[in-house]
Amino acid sequence: MSNGAPISVLWPDPSPEPVDDDTLIARYGRAGQPHLRMNFVTSVDGAVSLDGYSAGLSGAPDKRVFGLLRMLCDALLVAAGTLRHEGYRAIRLDERRRAWRRSHGLTEYPTLVVVSGSLDLDPAQAAFADAPVRPVVLTRRDATAPPGLTRVADLVRHGEDRVDLVAGLADLRRRGLGQLLCEGGPHLFGALTAADLVDEVCLSIAPLLAGAGPGRITAGAPSPARHLPLRHVLRADDGTLLLRHARH
Numbered sequence: 018m019s020n021g022a023p024i025s026v027l028w029p030d031p032s033p034e035p036v037d038d039d040t041l042i043a044r045y046g047r048a049g050q051p052h053l054r055m056n057f058v059t060s061v062d063g064a065v066s067l068d069g070y071s072a073g074l075s076g077a078p079d080k081r082v083f084g085l086l087r088m089l090c091d092a093l094l095v096a097a098g099t100l101r102h103e104g105y106r107a108i109r110l111d112e113r114r115r116a117w118r119r120s121h122g123l124t125e126y127p128t129l130v131v132v133s134g135s136l137d138l139d140p141a142q143a144a145f146a147d148a149p150v151r152p153v154v155l156t157r158r159d160a161t162a163p164p165g166l167t168r169v170a171d172l173v174r175h176g177e178d179r180v181d182l183v184a185g186l187a188d189l190r191r192r193g194l195g196q197l198l199c200e201g202g203p204h205l206f207g208a209l210t211a212a213d214l215v216d217e218v219c220l221s222i223a224p225l226l227a228g229a230g231p232g233r234i235t236a237g238a239p240s241p242a243r244h245l246p247l248r249h250v251l252r253a254d255d256g257t258l259l260l261r262h263a264r265h
């Protein structure tokens with residue numbers, strides 16, 4: 018598999034030699050049990066965005082890991098806020114990544130799962146309309162779907178006032194979606210942390226000072242701090258650090 022932007026290992030087993038994709042895949046891997054992995058990029062001073070979008074923080078090394086993590090998951094979880102704001106398109110993987118998935122007994126593409134309480138979603142958005150696998154929308158019991166949404170997505174309903182994330186993730190797992198990758202955004206991350214559902218955080222730190230203004234990668238109501246051990250530190254030539262923290 019192609020190697021892309023050079024990345025080397027700082028810890029553990031430091032080596033200045035760039036690693037190939039197979040080594041990265043082994044380092045990130047798929048867990049042996051149901052697992053929720055978060056993937057975020059931030060600046061050195063902790064910003065969630067630059068000029069309103071994550072793109073300004075994400076260089077080639079972050080994109081390399083971002084793509085590999087998509088290849089490794091059963092389902093890609095994203096909050097409606099990020100889906101709308103970032104204009105999510107359909108999940109696409111190149112033939113080599115689809116072949117990797119087939120050879121590991123996975124479907125060709127992960128399933129997109131959108132978390133939305135309001136169902137203020139556009140069925141014509143490419144994330145739905147062009148999806149290679151029918152997406153799932155995780156929503157509240159009483160939320161009203163806009164015309165056309167059920168034509169392009171399955172609605173899974175849990176919770177009264179808010180989406181019940183504990184019940185929702187358990188439901189996804191019963192559907193065979195055990196390895197979940199969540200690409201945010203901050204309000205969903207805050208709610209998943211509060212519900213103690215986060216098993217892993219993959220964090221790219223871009224060598225940038227964003228300055229005051231942008232929020233953090235987590236948002237919403239406060240919740241107790243939780244220990245999340247460091248598992249690896251990778252470094253890219255452009256100074257990006259790629260951290261992996263996980264419970265196990």
Ligand SMILES: NC(=O)c1ccc[n+]([C@@H]2O[C@H](COP(=O)([O-])OP(=O)(O)OC[C@H]3O[C@@H](n4cnc5c(N)ncnc54)[C@H](OP(=O)(O)O)[C@@H]3O)[C@@H](O)[C@H]2O)c1
Nearest residue numbers: 057058071096097098099133134135201202203204205208
């Ligand atoms: N740096 C990064 O890696 C990164 C990653 C992702 C996003 N971002 C940035 O984050 C910003 C968007 O953030 P956002 O404030 O819109 O937050 P968000 O977490 O992306 O979206 C919040 C929305 O998620 C839905 N939601 C449904 N149930 C929820 C629950 N139980 N808990 C939390 N959310 C729930 C709601 O959608 P409904 O309104 O439909 O009910 C809610 O309004 C953008 O600037 C984006 O660029 C950065």
